[in-house]
Amino acid sequence: MVIELARFTVHPGAEEKLLAERPAMIEALRRRFPACLAAFLTQEEDGSWLDVLVWRGHAEAEEAARLVNTVPECREWFRHIEESGGLRHVVVKDSWVGGLT
Template sequence: MAIELARFTIHDGAEERLVAERPAMVDALRRRFPGCLAAYLTREDDGSWLDVLVWRSRAEAERAAREVGSVPECAAWFRHIAESGGVRHVDVVAAWTADGADA
């Protein structure tokens, strides 16, 4: 498994639309890239955002990062982003989940 970390800020007044459009964007992302296992949109204390996506593999995460702009719902959602702080991928070395499944 791999985790994608995408930090960004949004345009003033865009928060409501960013959150409201999120389900359709994630649904389209998962249809195009089925290796996406989970997605968490978080807001940091400084007001910036961190999108955390869990992927079946790093290769799938990196492919999606290269091609995500070709998914119309994703491209439309990105219009809310004022500034990107970059995207990083990290490999999951060990994991624990509440349902008891270890990675």
């Protein structure tokens, strides 16, 4: 498994739309890239955001990163992002999931 970490800030006043459009964007992403196993959108204490996606493998994560702008719902969702803090992939070496829902 690979975890994708994407840090960003949101245009002022766009947070509500960012959250409202998230389910449709994730659904479209998963249809196009079925190796996406989970997604968590988090907000940090400083107000910035960290999108955490779990992928089946590194090749699938890299392919999705290259082609994500070909998914209209993703491209539309990205318009709420003011500034990207970068994207990186980390390989899961050990995990414990527990009672995630």
